[in-house]
Amino acid sequence: MTDKKKSQRFVFQTRGICPPEIHFQLRQGLLEDIRFVGGGCTGNAQLVARLLKGRPLEEVLQYLDGIDCRNGTSCPHQLNLALRAAEDGRLAPADSFRIYYDPQPRHRIGLIAGLEGDSQALETLLEKMADAALDAIYCLGNLTGKSLQNKQLVRLIRKQEIPAILGETDWQFARGKEAEDLPLLDQNVRDWLIRFPHVVSFGMETKKGMAFFGDYIQKLPGYSDFEPFALEMNMVCGLTNFMQEQAVFPALEAMIPQFEADIILFSQINRWGHWHVAGKDFISLGPAAEPEGLSWGLLEADSGEIRFERMVIDL
Amino acid sequence: MAESVKVLPEEIQDIINVHEWDMRTREGVQRFRELKAKSLPSVALDGELVWESLIPMQEELIAEIRQRFEEKNQGV
Numbered sequence: 001m002t003d004k005k006k007s008q009r010f011v012f013q014t015r016g017i018c019p020p021e022i023h024f025q026l027r028q029g030l031l032e033d034i035r036f037v038g039g040g041c042t043g044n045a046q047l048v049a050r051l052l053k054g055r056p057l058e059e060v061l062q063y064l065d066g067i068d069c070r071n072g073t074s075c076p077h078q079l080n081l082a083l084r085a086a087e088d089g090r091l092a093p094a095d096s097f098r099i100y101y102d103p104q105p106r107h108r109i110g111l112i113a114g115l116e117g118d119s120q121a122l123e124t125l126l127e128k129m130a131d132a133a134l135d136a137i138y139c140l141g142n143l144t145g146k147s148l149q150n151k152q153l154v155r156l157i158r159k160q161e162i163p164a165i166l167g168e169t170d171w172q173f174a175r176g177k178e179a180e181d182l183p184l185l186d187q188n189v190r191d192w193l194i195r196f197p198h199v200v201s202f203g204m205e206t207k208k209g210m211a212f213f214g215d216y217i218q219k220l221p222g223y224s225d226f227e228p229f230a231l232e233m234n235m236v237c238g239l240t241n242f243m244q245e246q247a248v249f250p251a252l253e254a255m256i257p258q259f260e261a262d263i264i265l266f267s268q269i270n271r272w273g274h275w276h277v278a279g280k281d282f283i284s285l286g287p288a289a290e291p292e293g294l295s296w297g298l299l300e301a302d303s304g305e306i307r308f309e310r311m312v313i314d315l
Numbered sequence: 316m317a318e319s320v321k322v323l324p325e326e327i328q329d330i331i332n333v334h335e336w337d338m339r340t341r342e343g344v345q346r347f348r349e350l351k352a353k354s355l356p357s358v359a360l361d362g363e364l365v366w367e368s369l370i371p372m373q374e375e376l377i378a379e380i381r382q383r384f385e386e387k388n389q390g391v
Contacts, residue, residue, distance in 0.1 A: 250354035
């Protein structure tokens with residue numbers, strides 16, 4: 001049974017209008033937040049969201065009927081469909097975090113983390129990594145940071161179709177709740193960020209891997225300890241403090257048989273590290289740009305063995 | 316662990332409250348860290364870590380509970 005007192009987040013896939021998704025939250029019959037994501041008249045959509053925020057669902061619904069814009073529908077019409085679907089249970093609440101399941105089995109993966117808006121670093125890394133016979137590249141957050149190149153960086157990631165995982169700063173940008181000392185970001189870039197996943201799931205030979213940023217995911221509304229990969233994240237973040245407290249590794253070993261993943265990647269602590277515990281590989285990715293050069297990680301599967309190496313590019 | 320507690324004699328059951336923490340949850344992990352435990356299973360009595368990596372024999376568990384109960388109730 002769902003707990004109606006808690007805020008529930010929904011993601012509605014639209015049809016016939018510019019924004020491909022509408023995100024909204026409901027709590028006890030009140031509309032908490034609305035976001036038309038990925039296109040459309042950004043300013044108007046933001047105004048509509050402000051006007052409807054905090055209003056009862058039944059009151060909101062009466063405004064949304066009979067508005068046409070294109071293709072026999074409109075943003076209000078699609079919002080109407082979305083809210084009615086959520087109300088009568090046809091639209092299930094969204095998971096607290098978004099997982100991208102890489103459909104291709106992989107053998108050599110290039111890993112980049114902590115770009116923090118350095119689009120030049122990403123360009124250079126991609127150029128150098130092109131010679132490494134990789135079959136995939138993943139970017140772990142933070143993708144954005146105190147940089148004026150955040151927009152270029154997100155564009156490049158999109159252009160190259162690189163699976164990218166949101167870090168905490170990225171998630172704040174996506175929701176328009178970034179720290180005051182961070183630069184402004186266009187709404188369309190924020191919309192792209194909010195559609196990036198929080199977790200990537202991938203396969204390497206017989207092994208299953210997952211990549212995430214860090215502990216902000218545990219604080220997302222609706223996070224459940226029993227969602228896919230939540231156990232791995234709870235153990236890495238909460239139990240071992242990102243593998244920094246080896247004294248608790250005996251407890252980690254006791255929990256590992258319940259893991260879904262064999263390879264666990266994370267990037268919150270901005271430090272490179274590889275731990276092999278009870279048959280599982282835990283890998284911490286450091287930042288892309290460091291004083292000694294640009295760094296990336298090579299993850300390789302060979303006859304059931306996982307190898308990881310930090311690659312440094314001298315500049 | 317809960318199973319070994321469930322089979323304790325009734326007079327022991329009457330003087331204890333049992334809480335089992337699920338280590339899969341953030342709440343369980345937090346309690347594990349508060350107790351400064353290192354391995355599983357761990358057993359704490361009155362908030363103090365007493366056994367780690369093992370489930371005590373029933374006699375041992377009963378003796379420890381009785382001793383603590385008597386210490387707490389001296390002069391009562």
